[in-house]
Amino acid sequence: MTQTLAGGPAAPGLHPAGGAGKLPGAFRLGLLRGGLEIKGFCRNPGAVVFTFALPIMMMTMFASIFHDKVEGAGVTVSQLYVAAMLGAGLMSTSFQAIAIGIATERDEGNLRRLAAMPIPRSSFFFGKLWLVLATGVSETLLLLVFGISFFGLELPSDPAKWFTFAWVLLLGLIACSLLGIAMSSVPRDAKSATPIVTLPFLVIQFISGVYIPINSMSGWMQHVGAFFPLKWMCQGFRAVFLPDQAKMLEQAGDWELGRVALVLGAWCIGGLILCLTTFRWKGRRDG
Helix, strand or coil: CCECCCCCECCCCCCCCCCCCCCCCHHHHHHHHHHHHHHHHHCCHHHHHHHHHHHHHHHHHHHHHCCCEECCCCEEHHHHHHHHHHHHHHHHHHHHHHHHHHHHHHHCCHHHHHHCCCCCCHHHHHHHHHHHHHHHHHHHHHHHHHHHHHCCCCCCCCHHHHHHHHHHHHHHHHHHHHHHHHHCCCCCCHHHHHHHHHHHHHHHHHHCCCCCCHHHCCHHHHHHHCCCHHHHHHHHHHHHHCCHHHHHHCCCCCCCHHHHHHHHHHHHHHHHHHHHHHCCCCCHHHC
């Protein structure tokens, strides 16, 4: 029987037929690890409820309180909140969840043990990205269902808008996931991870037009918010689900989809560079 490094039987599927003792590639291992990550997430009721329920609760609260029509924009304030919360929900399942999760695993010594194993280290990150993709898409679907059912959000009929929805979602998930991986190196231990990650995420939501409409914020807040990917994710989703006249509410009076793609793409590249230069497999107390 094939043995693992720990001395026990190898997990099913790790050794392909005819290749005894040979591990599959990084992508295959990442896919297997992604399945384990998703199972582990689903077996943690607290994480499931917090991840999925909080964005829905925030969206419901704000959209229910502020529901007047926006003059000249052809939308209600509720619809603005729903479209923006799609971006916040994605960032919650990627940036926030992955930063806290990896910081906790590092503090518990899991990353140090993983780094010592003779497998591609990239498989760990592939596994995390599969988890983020599964939770991010699920969160988005839930927010859409609530938005359509209770707050008058309408699904677009133009295929071009669905294409926009797809690339905004994909680029946003990649950018925020990479930033979450980089951010995971900031907390000193698992106890400090949640406040250190959650506080800037909360501030970014307010200056990115999630809870306060962009045209209601002061100029300096708009400029600071425009530096982060969340503002452009929200703007991209508003372009998909709101009528064209609603673009008058944006900072530039236009959807600026070209700039949305450019900024999110730049954050993907920048996030990758940050990961490569700052990520640590050992905790600070491990030396």
